[in-house]
Structures are given as structure tokens and as C-alpha cells.
Amino acid sequence: MRTLSGKELAAAVRERVRAEAAARQPRLAVVVATADEASLWYVRSIAKAAAGVGIACDVVELGPHAAPETIAATLAGLSADPGVHGVMLQTPLPPGASAQELAAAIDPAKDVDGAAPLSLGRLAAGLPAFAPATAAAVLALLDHHGVELAGRRAVVVGRSTVVGKPLAHLLLDRHATVTVCHSRTRDLAAVTSQAEVLVVAAGRAGLIGAGHVAPGAVVIDVGTNPTAGGGLTGDVDLAAVAPVAGALTPVPGGVGPVTTALLLEHTVRAAGA
Amino acid sequence: MRTLSGKELAAAVRERVRAEAAARQPRLAVVVATADEASLWYVRSIAKAAAGVGIACDVVELGPHAAPETIAATLAGLSADPGVHGVMLQTPLPPGASAQELAAAIDPAKDVDGAAPLSLGRLAAGLPAFAPATAAAVLALLDHHGVELAGRRAVVVGRSTVVGKPLAHLLLDRHATVTVCHSRTRDLAAVTSQAEVLVVAAGRAGLIGAGHVAPGAVVIDVGTNPTAGGGLTGDVDLAAVAPVAGALTPVPGGVGPVTTALLLEHTVRAAGA
Numbered sequence: 001m002r003t004l005s006g007k008e009l010a011a012a013v014r015e016r017v018r019a020e021a022a023a024r025q026p027r028l029a030v031v032v033a034t035a036d037e038a039s040l041w042y043v044r045s046i047a048k049a050a051a052g053v054g055i056a057c058d059v060v061e062l063g064p065h066a067a068p069e070t071i072a073a074t075l076a077g078l079s080a081d082p083g084v085h086g087v088m089l090q091t092p093l094p095p096g097a098s099a100q101e102l103a104a105a106i107d108p109a110k111d112v113d114g115a116a117p118l119s120l121g122r123l124a125a126g127l128p129a130f131a132p133a134t135a136a137a138v139l140a141l142l143d144h145h146g147v148e149l150a151g152r153r154a155v156v157v158g159r160s161t162v163v164g165k166p167l168a169h170l171l172l173d174r175h176a177t178v179t180v181c182h183s184r185t186r187d188l189a190a191v192t193s194q195a196e197v198l199v200v201a202a203g204r205a206g207l208i209g210a211g212h213v214a215p216g217a218v219v220i221d222v223g224t225n226p227t228a229g230g231g232l233t234g235d236v237d238l239a240a241v242a243p244v245a246g247a248l249t250p251v252p253g254g255v256g257p258v259t260t261a262l263l264l265e266h267t268v269r270a271a272g273a
Numbered sequence: 274m275r276t277l278s279g280k281e282l283a284a285a286v287r288e289r290v291r292a293e294a295a296a297r298q299p300r301l302a303v304v305v306a307t308a309d310e311a312s313l314w315y316v317r318s319i320a321k322a323a324a325g326v327g328i329a330c331d332v333v334e335l336g337p338h339a340a341p342e343t344i345a346a347t348l349a350g351l352s353a354d355p356g357v358h359g360v361m362l363q364t365p366l367p368p369g370a371s372a373q374e375l376a377a378a379i380d381p382a383k384d385v386d387g388a389a390p391l392s393l394g395r396l397a398a399g400l401p402a403f404a405p406a407t408a409a410a411v412l413a414l415l416d417h418h419g420v421e422l423a424g425r426r427a428v429v430v431g432r433s434t435v436v437g438k439p440l441a442h443l444l445l446d447r448h449a450t451v452t453v454c455h456s457r458t459r460d461l462a463a464v465t466s467q468a469e470v471l472v473v474a475a476g477r478a479g480l481i482g483a484g485h486v487a488p489g490a491v492v493i494d495v496g497t498n499p500t501a502g503g504g505l506t507g508d509v510d511l512a513a514v515a516p517v518a519g520a521l522t523p524v525p526g527g528v529g530p531v532t533t534a535l536l537l538e539h540t541v542r543a544a545g546a
Contacts, residue, residue, distance in 0.1 A: 121394025175457040
């Protein structure tokens with residue numbers, strides 16, 4: 001089984017970004033309205049990665065009780081600020097706040113994590129738009145490792161607005177035959193085992209076992225579930241699937257680092273010409 | 274085999290629309306920039322149906338050589354006109370004009386045929402939006418005939434922005450496991466014959482034969498291909514598929530009349546409160 005590492009690709013993207021950032025002085029603003037530890041850890045990792053490639057990163061902390069109106073006004077203000085090139089809204093949000101509704105306040109030209117409904121619609125319609133960084137990272141990883149998509153059967157597990165749905169459109173654009181599964185899918189293993197390319201973004205550790213994977217299939221694990229030991233584990237049961245799959249992304253070190261690198265690349269692009 | 278007629282549903286929708294239109298004086302504007310006969314015939318049929326339920330319908334003919342800028346300006350003008358409640362851009366368009374790009378000029382609140390990228394994005398994100406009337410008609414027909422969707426395997430043939438893609442989102446929202454096929458799909462029959470609900474929107478007469486359909490499957494034929502005799506035929510080979518399918522929509526008389534009725538219903542809704 002091939003291990004589809006994301007580290008080399010992420011490093012190459014960061015190198016490209018660093019070269020372009022020098023001339024453009026890009027600035028990314030991340031709006032946070034949560035006390036969730038995993039989320040805050042991720043935001044710190046973005047800020048650190050941004051600093052590493054010469055992108056300024058403002059973390060705007062509104063606290064876990066911020067009103068939706070406050071969040072929307074903050075996003076609108078950052079969108080209107082000519083000194084800010086990328087705007088991102090971190091989840092989770094306070095109860096009653098909808099990420100999809102609020103993200104509409106982000107200028108699509110600065111929507112570097114593809115969260116606004118207009119960005120998703122443009123993506124689906126085949127018009128230029130920023131894709132959510134995670135969905136873009138899956139495509140970039142497949143390309144980097146030379147996985148062919150045209151005419152092949154791709155199955156996506158998970159129908160979220162940030163991964164499953166935009167990814168389905170990206171795969172369709174590349175002429176794959178695309179199936180989207182989710183928690184209500186009957187006999188998940190019967191569907192996923194038809195995949196030549198299987199992408200799992202369900203957020204459930206160990207969901208995918210040997211019986212879910214066709215021999216030789218390419219498996220992309222988008223899951224990042226916390227382990228008791230303070231680490232991360234994917235949605236794929238690595239020990240069970242490794243003997244069956246043809247190729248598999250590790251967690252951590254697969255989709256994750258590429259996601260962060262592409263978020264930074266989107267920011268540099270948003271700051272460009 | 275059950276025939277899933279759309280005529281009764283269309284009549285019921287028109288009845289509902291007529292009752293609501295009386296109080297609201299809705300007005301629909303259809304922008305046309307083509308000399309295509311089938312398209313002009315369809316627009317006349319919309320205007321006639323609108324008149325029948327008390328909706329004013331303006332057909333704005335820009336001619337087959339209209340510049341994209343002219344079309345966009347017309348759509349923006351109608352969107353800004355408080356006397357117009359629904360705005361629709363008819364295809365085909367002159368060479369060089371993109372329906373997706375131009376439809377962005379339609380105010381989403383008046384985008385009764387769900388053509389704007391923002392409408393598609395909101396639909397995909399699960400936010401309130403007008404779905405394209407054809408995609409909405411497929412769902413309405415399935416509901417009208419009591420076809421269950423949750424947990425079932427649905428296959429959509431065709432990945433257009435006006436039918437296949439929005440329909441995939443509507444079916445996902447209803448908890449179906451959804452596969453989208455297209456012209457680049459390898460072994461189409463192998464994929465479609467796994468469908469419990471098969472929706473065909475490929476625009477190719479006779480594409481779907483007996484070998485494409487699982488015994489007992491529900492088949493929705495969105496195709497409207499002109500015949501030599503001046504009639505219409507679907508994408509499904511009726512004679513071949515009828516003995517296999519459990520239920521099948523006729524063409525004409527299936528999705529078509531429901532589509533027109535829902536376009537009018539969207540217009541009345543756009544004119545409401």
C-alpha cells in the first residue's frame with residue numbers, strides 16, 4: 001500500500017506562497033467565536049503557518065457568547081477593509097449562529113476558505129471561486145500523487161457544506177462519477193466498496209474498515225478526531241484498511257497540512273493583482 | 274408498471290397559484306436572446322400558462338445577437354423594477370454569453386428559476402432559495418406519487434447546473450444516497466442499474482434502455498428531445514424500460530407540466546409578503 005503523504009506537497013505550496021507573499025504583504029483575518037480547544041489549536045496553527053510564509057494573520061476573538069449580528073458585522077467590516085485580503089470564520093459558533101448564513105457577510109473575493117453560499121454556488125456552476133481549503137486539499141493531494149479521476153468512480157462519505165458537497169463538485173468537474181454518502185445511507189460498505197477513489201469526511205473515528213474498501217482503492221481520510229492520548233486519528237481504521245487499499249493518506253500528515261498550506265495560498269491569491 | 278403522470282399535480286399547483294395570484298398581481302419577466310424555435314415555443318407556453326392563472330408575463334426579446342452586457346443590464350433593470358416579481362433568463366444564449374455568469378445579475382429574491390450562482394449556493398448550503406423549476410418538479414413529482422427517498426439510492430444522469438447539480442442537492446437534503454453520472458461515466462448501465470430512484474436529464478433520446486434499469490426502480494425522465502414528427506420524446510426508451518421499471522414518468526406529460534406550474538408558483542411566492 002502506498003502512503004499518500006501531504007507533507008511534501010504542503011511544503012512545496014508553502015514555498016510558492018512564501019515567494020509570492022514577499023511582494024504582496026498579504027493579511028488574513030480569522031474570526032473566532034468559540035472556546036473549543038481543538039478549534040483554538042487549529043487557529044493558532046494557521047497563525048503560525050502564516051507567519052512562517054510571511055502572511056500577517058489577525059485572530060479576531062469575539063468570545064463564545066458573541067451574537068450573530070456581531071459576528072456578521074465583524075466579517076463585513078473585515079471584508080470592507082482594504083488592508084485585509086482574506087477573511088475566514090472559524091467554527092464552531094455560538095448556539096443559534098449559522099456558519100452558512102454568517103459567511104454570506106464575507107466578500108467572495110476575500111472568502112479564502114470558500115464558506116460563503118455565493119462561493120459554493122460559483123464553484124458548483126463552474127465559475128471561478130475559492131473552494132473550501134479542505135476540499136481543495138483533497139483534490140491537490142490526488143493530483144500530487146497522480147491519481148486519475150476522469151471516468152472513475154469516486155465516493156465521498158459526508159455531505160457537509162465545508163467538505164463533502166464542494167468536494168463532490170470538484171470531483172464532478174474532473175469527470176469522476178460521484179456518489180455522496182452520509183449518516184442515513186443504508187449499507188454504507190456496499191456503496192463505499194464500489195469506489196475507486198474513496199474520500200471519507202464523516203468525523204467518526206474508525207468508521208471505515210476493511211469491508212468498506214475495494215482492493216486497490218485510493219482512500220483519502222479527511223477525519224481529524226481527537227484521541228485519548230491527545231493526538232489525532234482519522235475516520236479510517238488504518239490497521240484494517242492498510243492491507244486492502246492501494247493507497248491511503250495518513251492522519252496526521254495527509255490532508256491536514258495541505259489544507260493549511262492552501263488556505264495561505266488562497267490568501268496570497270486574494271492579495272494578488 | 275405505474276405511470277407517474279405530472280398532469281394532475283400540475284393542475285393542482287396551478288389551482289393553488291391562481292387562488293394566490295388574485296390578491297398579489299404577480300408579474301414574471303422572461304428574457305429571451307435566441308431564435309431557437311423549441312426555446313421560443315417553451316417561452317410562449319410559459320406566457321400562456323401564466324395568463325391562465327392570472328400572472329402577467331412579459332417576454333423581453335433581445336434577439337439572437339444581443340451582447341452579454343445588454344442581457345446583464347436587462348436582467349439588472351428588471352431586478353430593480355418593483356413591479357416585476359420574477360425574472361427568468363431563457364437559454365440558449367448568443368455565442369460567448371454564459372448563462373451562469375449572466376444570471377448573477379438576477380436579484381436572488383426574484384430568481385424564480387434558480388439560475389443565479391447565489392441561488393445554487395444557498396440551495397446547496399441548505400438555506401432558503403428558489404430551486405431551478407425543473408429540479409423542483411422532479412422532487413414534487415416524487416412526493417406527489419409517494420416515492421420514499423430517505424436512505425435510498427438515487428442516481429442522476431446529467432450534471433448540468435440547471436438540473437443535475439441542484440437536483441443532487443435536493444435529493445441529498447432528503448437523505449437519499451446520491452450518485453451523479455454524465456457523459457464521461459464508464460459503464461453507465463452498471464451505475465444506473467443500482468438506482469432505486471433513477472432520474473435522467475441527459476438530453477439524449479433513448480439513452481436509457483432495459484439494461485440500465487433495476488427491476489422495480491422508479492424512473493424519472495427529464496429529457497425533452499424533439500422527434501421527427503414534431504413531438505417530444507424523453508431520454509428513456511419507453512418500450513424497453515416499461516417492462517422493467519416499477520414506475521416511469523411519461524414524456525410529454527410528466528416532469529414538463531410540473532416544471533411550468535412550479536415556475537409560476539415561485540413567481541407568486543416571490544410576489545408574496
